[in-house]
Each structure stands twice: as C-alpha cells, then as structure tokens.
Amino acid sequence: EIVMTQSPATLSVSPGERATLSCRASQSISSNLAWYQQKPGQAPRLLIYGASTRATGIPARFSGSGSGTEFTLTISSLQSEDFAVYYCQHYNNWRTFGQGTKVEIK
Amino acid sequence: QVQLVESGGGVVQPGRSLRLSCAASEFTFSHHAMHWVRQAPGKGLEWVAFTSHDGTNTYYADSVKGRFTIYRDNSKNTLYLQMNSLKPEDTAVYYCAREGLWRPDIHAFDIWGQGTMVTVSS
Numbered sequence: 602e603i604v605m606t607q608s609p610a611t612l613s614v615s616p617g618e619r620a621t622l623s624c625r626a627s628q629s630i631s632s633n634l635a636w637y638q639q640k641p642g643q644a645p646r647l648l649i650y651g652a653s654t655r656a657t658g659i660p661a662r663f664s665g666s667g668s669g670t671e672f673t674l675t676i677s678s679l680q681s682e683d684f685a686v687y688y689c690q691h692y693n694n695w696r697t698f699g700q701g702t703k704v705e706i707k
Numbered sequence: 708q709v710q711l712v713e714s715g716g717g718v719v720q721p722g723r724s725l726r727l728s729c730a731a732s733e734f735t736f737s738h739h740a741m742h743w744v745r746q747a748p749g750k751g752l753e754w755v756a757f758t759s760h761d762g763t764n765t766y767y768a769d770s771v772k773g774r775f776t777i778y779r780d781n782s783k784n785t786l787y788l789q790m791n792s793l794k795p796e797d798t799a800v801y802y803c804a805r806e807g808l809w810r811p812d813i814h815a816f817d818i819w820g821q822g823t824m825v826t827v828s829s
Binding site: 633635637639643644645646647650651656657686688690692695696697698699700701 | 742744751752753754757766802807809812813814815816817819820821822
C-alpha cells in the first residue's frame with residue numbers, strides 16, 4: 602500500500618503571501634497525483650490532477666509540481682478564500698489520500 | 708448542473724445495516740467510474756470503495772472489505788453503498804465522487820456530492 606505523507610500539518614500564512622505544501626509518496630507514483638481543497642462543512646474540490654494540471658475553473662495562483670515521490674502545491678498569493686485544508690491523493694494503483702495540511706491565517 | 712446527491716445516512720446501532728444512495732444528474736453517469744469516500748468527524752479523507760463505469764469491477768479499502776458493497780444502477784443514474792455489520796469506527800460523512808474523463812491514466816475525482824452523515828452508536 603502506498604502511503605501519502607503531507608507536511609506541514611498546519612501552515613500559518615498571511616494574506617498575499619506564498620504558501621508551499623508538500624506531499625510525499627512512500628514509493629514512486631509517477632505523476633499520478635491530485636490535490637483537493639476542503640473548506641469547513643463542504644465537500645472537497647479538485648484543484649490539480651496529473652501533479653501539475655489545474656482543474657477547470659481553478660485560479661492560476663494554484664500550481665502543482667513534482668513527480669515520482671515528491672510533490673508540491675504552491676499558492677502564489679493567498680486570498681481569504683484559500684484558507685482551508687488541502688489533501689493530496691495518489692491514483693497510481695489505488696486512491697489513497699494524505700492526512701491533509703491546514704492553511705490558516707497568520 | 709452536474710451534481711451528485713447522497714442520501715440514506717442516519718443513526719444506526721452497531722452490527723446493523725444501512726444503504727446509502729447517490730443520485731447523479733446532468734451528465735452521462737454510465738461513462739464514469741465512481742467512488743465512495745468518507746471522513747470521520749474532525750479527521751481526514753479516507754477512500755472507501757470503487758466501481759467501474761459498468762459495475763463489473765469493484766474494489767474496497769481493507770477497513771470495509773467483506774462488510775460494504777458498492778454497486779450501481781446505470782438505468783437509474785444512481786450509485787449505492789450497502790453497509791453491513793456496522794462498527795462505531797464507520798461513523799463519518801460519506802461522499803460519493805465521480806472520476807473525471809481525461810486520459811485513461813488520470814483518475815482524479817472531479818465531482819463530489821455534499822455528503823451524508825452516518826453515525827454508528829448504541
């Protein structure tokens with residue numbers, strides 16, 4: 602089973618600043634990775650698939666990178682609506698999620 | 708608009724059964740693989756089960772294997788999750804989610820329902 606590990610667990614960022622979230626896979630998953638955003642009381646929303654392709658309607662300030670075992674989600678300039686929990690998910694063979702990174706207001 | 712709507716959640720005693728439904732609308736349901744994902748209170752996302760677009764292939768998380776059954780009725784545009792022998796640790800919000808249609812090797816979830824709460828308690 603592939604284990605996905607996200608870091609940090611919580612990231613405190615000021616509005617307008619850059620946020621960098623990490624996701625590590627326990628074995629290579631090529632580019633078979635997605636990122637989701639979840640706000641309190643809401644369902645997750647797909648942000649990125651294929652490690653770096655933005656989903657429909659996702660602002661350009663969200664970008665994904667990486668392949669193999671190391672992946673990054675970058676939010677270039679945090680807006681108020683971006684404070685949320687972010688999950689990575691692999692779909693290399695099965696569909697495991699990381700434990701999430703909470704992005705909170707500093 | 709394209710949407711998924713879950714129903715069937717509630718409070719159930721340990722050892723009992725419950726069936727969740729997920730009604731799809733405004734897209735060709737039979738073209739998409741579908742999943743159930745759950746989230747225990749205050750916890751992260753846990754993938755639960757998968758069914759291929761035609762229902763011929765299904766897979767389960769180890770935590771529910773042998774107790775839960777995912778199936779679909781493409782004529783009714785509906786996905787189901789039959790949950791038997793429920794345990795307190797099955798308490799969670801249950802989401803249905805659609806796999807998008809991109810390249811065959813892309814299996815991200817592009818549409819999610821709003822979730823239905825299942826509480827297993829005596």
